[in-house]
Amino acid sequence: MNDFKYLKELSKQYPNISAASAEIINLQAILNLPKGTEHFVSDLHGEYEKFSHILRNGSGAIRGKIDDQFGNILSIKEKKNLASVIYYPEQKMDLMEEELSEEELDSWYRTTLIRLILMAKLAASKYTRSKVRKAMPPVFAYIMEELITEHGMLDKDEYFDQIIETILKTGQVRELIAALGHLIQRLTIDHLHVIGDIYDRGPGAHRIMDCLMDYHSLDIQWGNHDILWMGAASGHGACIANVVRISARYNNLDTLENGYGINLIPLARFALDCYKDDPCELFTISGDVQEEDVRELDLNKKMHKAIAVIQFKLEGRLIRRRPDFAMEERLLLDKIDYEKGTICIRGKKYPLKDTHFPTIDPKDPYRLTKEEEYVMEHLITSFKYCAHLQEHVRFLFSKGSMYLTYNDMVLYHGCVPLNADGSFRQVKINGKKYAGKALYDVLEHHARQGYFEQENSPKKKYGQDIMWYIWSNENSPVYGKDKMATFERYFVDDPVLKKETKDYYYQLIEEEAVLYQILEEFDADGVKGHVVNGHMPVAVKDGESPIKCKGKLFIIDGGFSKAYQKKTGIAGYTLVSNSYGIKLVAHEPFKSRDFVIREETDIHSDTVLSKKVIRRKRVGDTDNGKRIKESIKDLGCLVTAYRKGEISERI
Structure with a gap:
């Protein structure tokens, strides 16, 4: 009965045998065309000019x-x-x-x-x-x-x-x-696949988003920096504080102020007043500093410290109200001896490199002062009511997801949390345990609720907190480290405390059994399929390879961000999948658009890997081909129904 109803609906579009048959012929012809070229990029980190050029060439x-x-x-x-x-x-x-x-x-x-x-x-x-x-x-x-x-x-x-x-x-x-x-x-x-971290330290994330919104065909897998901005756009205080701190640290407040029109004046006034005699030497500014910015460096450092302290307070309050996140070890402000200038971590005392905390009450270290509350109220309002940012974040939700399986390629930004034996790690979310694909699904479900649910509802509040969890928790698939040691990097001079240990995933991805398990978990073919992810910069100059498990997995974070290029030795990877096979391309640093135009010198790119298929891939071999074959089958049933007289033709 349902099939007949569907055929009746289909007959409105194809009213007779000739129309249905013509469409079958058209679709069959499309199946025999060469597969379209897919382009995979990752970890753009706001580097608009280079990203734009990679698309252009x-x-x-x-x-x-x-x-x-x-x-x-x-x-x-x-x-x-x-x-x-x-x-x-x-x-x-x-x-x-x-x-x-x-x-x-x-x-x-x-x-x-x-x-x-x-x-x-x-x-x-x-x-x-x-x-x-x-x-x-x-x-x-x-x-x-x-x-x-x-x-x-x-x-x-x-x-x-x-x-x-x-x-x-x-x-x-x-x-x-x-x-x-x-x-x-x-x-x-x-078709373009963007495998996370459009946002971060570069100056042009908003321009990348404008470009993507005009792009003809794409999908996005969220990175931890993307989800942080999505949480910030929802009005979540801890996410906003992180976004502003990172922007201040990398001299990228311009993206917030000019790219999105976020009002930072209340923060600047507060920082100048509260930290006026504090040189804020630990809160140096990284990245490119232009001559015209030098006079503002002192203010930026003060803003940097002010928002960092606010961040640690807000995160501490969040951890306390969400004991199920199991992040008590990240409660650090209450471990400080403010008179002696030391902190006790795991039973050992360490001297602090900076002991000037005028806004912290040792008896209640996670409480915001009235002035800090005022700053956050203004920032939350600016983020929530910035039309340009909201447009971009809605697009991220519309075109994006935590993972995607596409033509037997499993795409995700970070990792699949694993145990030491290679099994999927069980993670408790909202009282229930999840692992593998189910963990991705439940986190995405809550993240969407955090943005779209009714204001101040319990589901929205939990979803907002989950977006922060996805950004920084050791069990988050897009983070993949045992902790985010932001506090330690600022205040403690001990390399062991600063170390962020990677998930077992990164030790085990050379094992075929682990890769087959992941491919099958995400509904890809274990033999023909591949995994593509980013997040962890590949140190090419030290001999590290982006190609794992005999070419079954590609890590394509090669240093789009200038900050990572000294570590990686190159300036990024792109993966290209066309009808002839797969190519992994490594790129050298991009000078500028004007240099390309005037000198007619392109980015130098080397093909690192080329996997050719025996038989040229056609549209019929793709996911879209499967859908077209289903349409052909349905149209064939409609033609049969016309010929049997079950449905009347309209000439």
Whole structure:
């Protein structure tokens, strides 16, 4: 009965045998097309310019397509020029207009337009005409389709040449070149996977989010920094304090103030008043400091310390009200002897490097002063009512999740919490135990409630606290260390206390049995499947490899963030999965967009691994292919129902 109802509904879209049969033919044709190119990136950490460039050049794929199309016909200089036009068409044309005479410019436009048409034709060759048309700007869709499909056809040369001449005469060549450049970029990457940590220390997380919101096809797996910002956007005090502290530490308050319009004036006034005679030497500012920022460094250090103390207080209160989080060891403010300037951790006393705590009451160390309460009230209001931030966080919830299984690739940011024997660790959440995939699911469930549930409801409050738990707890899949030693890094000069021990996962991922268990737990094929995750920077310069368990797992955090590049020795990885197989690409540091445009020098990228498939993958081999096959089956049933007279055709 239900199947018949479904077929009746389907008949509204396909009213007769001809319509249903035509759609079967179309879908069957799509199944035989080459699989689209998937692009995997991780740990962007706010590095907008580099991320933008990686999307524009397709991790070197566009340069490869130029070689495929033109071989030895073009010189290296001509290929570089063409590549820079594809990456940054508007800016490159501005530069060429400055450098060339009118006659030279006319010739360059004509030549470049023809070369871009050939490149667009190559990039479009693996897609249906319908899909390519949808990727084109509507104003140029007809003419672009004509140029791409008609060029090179017999008896059409004059027709093609006339179109080119008309484009030049009407002054539309700039607009068309820009449209072709962006089309080639778009067709080079069919689907984007962002495996966490869009946010953190870099200056452009808000710009990355704007870019992602305009992107044609993507998914996101939340990183611990992302979930922290999501918690902050929900109005959670401890998450907000962490976000502001990290931004202050890495000289990135500009993202908060100018990127999102967060009002930091109450914090600045409080810090200047409360810590006016405190040099705050431990609260140094990391990252790039411009000359114009130097005069503000003293204020930033005071703000840094002020919000750090507030953070430790708020976290202490949270730990006390959530004993089920089992984080009592992170209660440290009550372990300080404020007269002697020492702290007792696990029965041993350590001297504190800074003993100036004017806002801490030794009898009630986790209580905020009235002034601190005032600062937090203003910050909470700013975060909750920032329209731009709320738009971004809603997008993260809409397109994101704790994990994703996609075409037999299991994607998650951090790790699957494991026991020493490789079994999934049981973790108690809200009174029940969860492990493996179920742990991810329950944490995501509560995180969504923390943002979307009714204000001040118990479910919302618990969900908000869970977002902080996901950020920092040892059992969090996106954190994966035994503790977050923020306090120790600031105040205690002992390397043992500062050490954050990684989850057993990182010791066991070379074992095939563990990887097969994870793949099957997340509904991927144990033989054909792969795991892709980030979070832990790969120290390439020390001989560490991003490829684990004979190529079954890839850790693709290679140092997008400048802060990690000294540790990793490179500037990031991207993984590319296309119809021919999988490529892991390592990138050298990105100088700047202007350097690429003027010098025509791309990021140098090396292919670290190339796994080719025996038979070229088709759409029919993908998850989307499975859905298309189901649609074909349903349409076949509809055709049968028409032929049997069970459903009447409408002609």
